[in-house]
Amino acid sequence: MTTPFGARLRSLRKERGVTLKNLSDALGVSQAYLSALETGRRPKPTPARVDQICAYFGIIWDEAEALKDLARLSQPRVTIDTTGLSPEATQLANRLAQRLRRLDARKVRQLLDIVG
Incomplete structure (x- = not known):
């Protein structure tokens, strides 16, 4: 890695x-x-x-x-603070944390394109 x-x-x-x-x-x-x-x-x-x-x-x-x-953008251990954000934002952060290792390179690139 x-x-x-x-x-x-x-x-x-x-x-x-x-x-x-x-x-x-x-x-x-x-x-x-x-x-x-x-x-x-x-x-x-x-x-x-x-x-x-x-x-x-x-x-x-x-x-x-x-x-x-x-x-x-190269901190290998990331913490996302969703305090004060919507429940959906917290759900997104948690799902991404759980599933990131299973995403292939194409999907990672797509997500990077979405978030800029």
Whole structure:
């Protein structure tokens, strides 16, 4: 299992021929930390870490914002607070939590398209 940020970080490294060691040395973090980010064993990185990664890869403007958005959307454990929402909203949150693992990639993509 990986996160959207982890998948993009690995993709960036591979596209540009950067090893975990090169990146870890440049960022001042361990290779284990970067590997855990890429594989989803580590939660989303801090905004400062994302800025470091953007600087390292020379990512600016829209591409940098897209990477920051992926980081914000890469928390592997999510809690949804439906306090004050409708009973239907609470039901939706609970059904999604129960069934998410059984959804195929096509259905997940459809749901992402619906919620934006």
